[in-house]
Amino acid sequence: MLRQKTICSFSFAIFALFALLAGSVQAGQILAVGTEFANVFERTPNGEFTGLGADIIRVLARQNGDEVKFEIYPWARAQWMVEHEQAQILIGPYKTAEREAKYGFAKRAFYRDIMALYIRKGSDLSWDGNYASLPGPKLGVINGWVYGPQFESLRATIKPVIANTLTNGLNMLLAKRVDFLATNMRNTEATMKTLGISNELQMIEPFMDMQDGYLAYCKNTACEQLRLRYDEWYEQLRDGGALQLMARRLGVRLPP
Structure with a gap:
């Protein structure tokens, strides 16, 4: 045993x-x-x-x-x-x-990322920081990205245009399919440099949020x-x- x-x-x-x-x-x-x-x-x-x-x-x-x-x-x-x-x-x-x-x-x-709006250089468009004033049909966002609590709470009301990728979104902005593109500075500045379009687009203030x-x-x-x-x-x-x-x-x- x-x-x-x-x-x-x-x-x-x-x-x-x-x-x-x-x-x-x-x-x-x-x-x-x-x-x-x-x-x-x-x-x-x-x-x-x-x-x-x-x-x-x-x-x-x-x-x-x-x-x-x-x-x-x-x-x-x-x-x-x-x-x-x-x-x-x-x-x-x-x-x-x-x-x-x-x-x-x-x-x-x-x-940490700064979330911001980009427009075409030479445009007279501006933003006052009021999310309710963002024009949905003219605002591009990137699929799967989030932009902070304020924006996300109003996303359904704003009804932005969705781009599949950041590069697509930048091309939509250049082609005047949207007038604003919501994105982050880190990715956007690097991608614009790679695409050779840094002189064609610009960020505007105030910032949307930090993420x-x-x-x-x-x-x-x-x-x-x-x-x-x-x-x-x-x-x-x-x-x-x-x-x-x-x-x-x-x-x-x-x-x-």
């Missing part, structure tokens, strides 16, 4: 060890996804993933002993993948109540444990000053 109990205990220990090892391998393989966000998450022509989001995740993964893989998709698909646990981390979403129901957001945001971007995690137990670990490593990265140096190098604004 004693020998039988010993064998059973040994077998259970071996099973538990294999289960632990299997869980560790699974937990250590991280897929982080997003779309092209200038200086936050991009892919170079030679296939390298760059940007503050990618750099931060690499550091957190290395500290945690994880292997990380990156992929860029259309924004709607990247969000769907994390919501449906096809990937562990979504890079860069702004936080909303609707998104908090789908994802586990990091404790701290890792970048903070996060790392967001899928909502299962493993992702929640990953989020908590990465939050701890992120605090060390921030408190040690390395985060500030990374952001300064890339020209990304950090939240206070």
Whole structure:
């Protein structure tokens, strides 16, 4: 009987060890996804993933002993993948109540965007900061983007024109299909430079809002444990000053 109990205990220990090892391998393989966000998450022509989001995740993964893989998709698909646990981390979403129901957001945001309106240079159009005065049929927004609580509360009333991508939105503005384009400065300035249209469009004040971007995690137990670990490593990265140096190098604004 004693020998039988010993064998059973040994077998259970071996099973538990294999289960632990299997869980560790699974937990250590991280897929982080997003779309092209200038200086936050991009892919170079030679296939390298760059940007503050990618750099931060690499550091957190290395500290945690994880292997990380990156992929860029259309924004709607990247969000769907994390919501449906096809990937562990979504890079860069702004936080909303609707998104908090789908994802586990990091404790701290890792970048801040200024949301603003752009018009064609030479136009005499202006905006007084009153959202109710925004002309819906002449206002373009980017599909899947959020612009702050004030705008979102009036979105259904404003009824803006939706562009599939930022590049599409800028082209719509140039082609006079819209007179205003709501976007963020970081992405827009970089994209206009790439397209060679910086001299044709301009930002106007007042700003619409400020939005903070996060790392967001899928909502299962493993992702929640990953989020908590990465939050701890992120605090060390921030408190040690390395985060500030990374952001300064890339020209990304950090939240206070």
